[in-house]
Amino acid sequence: xxxxxxxxxxxxxxxxxxxxxxxxxxxxxxxxxxxxxxxxxxxxxxxxxxxxxxxxxxxxxxxxxxxxxxxxxxxxxxxxxxxxxxxxxxxxxxxxxxxxxxxxx
Amino acid sequence: xxxxxxxxxxxxxxxxxxxxxxxxxxxxxxxxxxxxxxxxxxxxxxxxxxxxxxxxxxxxxxxxxxxxxxxxxxxxxxxxxxxxxxxxxxxxxxxxxxxxxxxxxxxxxxxxxxxxxxxxxxxxxxxxxxxxxxxxxxxxxxxxxxxxxxxxxxxxxxxxxxxxxxxxxxxxxxxxxxxxxxxxxxxxxxxxxxxxxxxxxxxxxxxxxxxxxxxxxxxxxxxxxxxxxxxxxxxxxxxxxxxxxxxxxxxxxxxxxxxxxxxxxxxxxxxxxxxxxxxxxxxxxxxxxxxxxxxxxxxxxxxxxxxxxxxxxxxxxxxxxxxxxxxxxxxxxxxxxxxxxxxxxxxxxxxxxxxxxxxxxxxxxxxxxxxxxxxxxxxxxxxxxxxxxxxxxxxxxxxxxxxxxxxxxxxxxxxxxxxxxxxxxxxxxxxxxxxxxxxxxxxxxxxxxxxxxxxxxxxxxxxxxxxxxxxxxxxx
Numbered sequence: 001x002x003x004x005x006x007x008x009x010x011x012x013x014x015x016x017x018x019x020x021x022x023x024x025x026x027x028x029x030x031x032x033x034x035x036x037x038x039x040x041x042x043x044x045x046x047x048x049x050x051x052x053x054x055x056x057x058x059x060x061x062x063x064x065x066x067x068x069x070x071x072x073x074x075x076x077x078x079x080x081x082x083x084x085x086x087x088x089x090x091x092x093x094x095x096x097x098x099x100x101x102x103x104x105x
Numbered sequence: 106x107x108x109x110x111x112x113x114x115x116x117x118x119x120x121x122x123x124x125x126x127x128x129x130x131x132x133x134x135x136x137x138x139x140x141x142x143x144x145x146x147x148x149x150x151x152x153x154x155x156x157x158x159x160x161x162x163x164x165x166x167x168x169x170x171x172x173x174x175x176x177x178x179x180x181x182x183x184x185x186x187x188x189x190x191x192x193x194x195x196x197x198x199x200x201x202x203x204x205x206x207x208x209x210x211x212x213x214x215x216x217x218x219x220x221x222x223x224x225x226x227x228x229x230x231x232x233x234x235x236x237x238x239x240x241x242x243x244x245x246x247x248x249x250x251x252x253x254x255x256x257x258x259x260x261x262x263x264x265x266x267x268x269x270x271x272x273x274x275x276x277x278x279x280x281x282x283x284x285x286x287x288x289x290x291x292x293x294x295x296x297x298x299x300x301x302x303x304x305x306x307x308x309x310x311x312x313x314x315x316x317x318x319x320x321x322x323x324x325x326x327x328x329x330x331x332x333x334x335x336x337x338x339x340x341x342x343x344x345x346x347x348x349x350x351x352x353x354x355x356x357x358x359x360x361x362x363x364x365x366x367x368x369x370x371x372x373x374x375x376x377x378x379x380x381x382x383x384x385x386x387x388x389x390x391x392x393x394x395x396x397x398x399x400x401x402x403x404x405x406x407x408x409x410x411x412x413x414x415x416x417x418x419x420x421x422x423x424x425x426x427x428x429x430x431x432x433x434x435x436x437x438x439x440x441x442x443x444x445x446x447x448x449x450x451x452x453x454x455x456x457x458x459x460x461x462x463x464x465x466x467x468x469x470x471x472x473x474x475x476x477x478x479x480x481x482x483x484x485x486x487x488x489x490x491x492x493x494x495x496x497x498x499x500x501x502x503x504x505x506x507x508x509x510x511x512x513x514x515x516x517x518x519x520x521x522x523x524x525x526x527x528x529x530x531x532x533x534x535x536x537x538x539x540x541x542x543x544x545x546x547x548x549x550x551x552x553x554x555x556x557x558x559x560x561x562x563x564x565x566x567x568x569x570x571x572x573x574x575x576x577x578x579x580x581x
Contacts, residue, residue: 013467
């Protein structure tokens, strides 16, 4: 058994889903665990691929950077209107900080 | 199904006054009304916007103020391109109804030339898939056989052009997402050099691989559209522009004297005899046109292609982090911002997108990151160098686009068949080079096969010249 096989179980996938901000059902966790193990098994031969020589020769491509000038986006209202919830000129989100003295359920 | 529409013929009809832009747009709308109940290529049709744009084009023509020879030509775009005031969904329930406040640069460039936007085309959700079966918002069928897939992810783009609903469409190609559906639907798909076309306003999947490209019914039509799209854009730092891209009008210059490498299969996998026979026939055609043709192989890059799965998954996980239910699209309820994001993404994203987010996030985490991510980057560099080395001996490389024709809508593929969907095409994305798929031959079910022509970076004109030869043979 290789080391990732010991790592990749349902508890670990549940933690990955938490990091990815993705709520999954128990069935989905089970399915994703199987699929992730299959993928990692397929990727094992990639790891043995010796490309140090190739990497050494890697060229850096030139990017087309524009001048660093501040521009005001003229369509502020439409940006706000595209949000699921807004309040005046703000995006509305659930409270991120607890009020002093308030306990979270 | 109606016959595919040719851009050159339509330009001529407009120039000679045989029809107006309005009549042309009305004809396309009528074709869409007739065809859509069967094919389902469109997610949205903007009838009033299109007619207004067509009327404006006719006014310009009367007043001698045409913007471009393409002024008045209708088109549609994959629904991963932002369009001002027209819903943009990436075929995801998460973005259903989202109205972008701006046009993607590729869309804007076509509008600046007077082209008439008719609507938005179906795709695999967030461009992740090879059949358009992963669309969250609709089913698309292959117009040449309604029991088969159109391919994907730009399945709507290929199906709409193949069904003669529109003369051309924009798509995007991360690992073959323009070329594979083009091959399945019997039309021409072009993925240009990485950085040739701005991706500003294209909903990102894998940023180091994503390319904007075209689907057309002819090679020359593809060249005409590409010319409008390839330029520098400061809003996409990779859109560098290149002098070699200025004119593609040499598509009819032939392949005399070119050295062309032909590969029956790209990495030692042997495709079915019917596919190999078509590759040999393509080699004969190119030879008869004056090219020096040799068979070649890539030295055992099978594992190197695995880098595609690592790179695309980790970049997708990062790019899709922005869909948090705050700034755009739809949201579910939650007591904290994190809970709301997790509930929104869990409820509204499809299975395939979730799979890639989980795999990408896993591959970016701790042990797995150290293990696979550097190896993937190294393997990509290896592919780039191998391709560069091949192009020292050859001007072009020809392979089957996909070693099979379109599969059935209800058919599930074997793991090898699934891998074959990306196998030949993803090399061009990893190497950043241009590649064209042109219809060539048929499989045992009578479905079209595609031949892929790859060229060195910025040499799309060269690839188009060879594609044109193959097209001429096919159309007789």
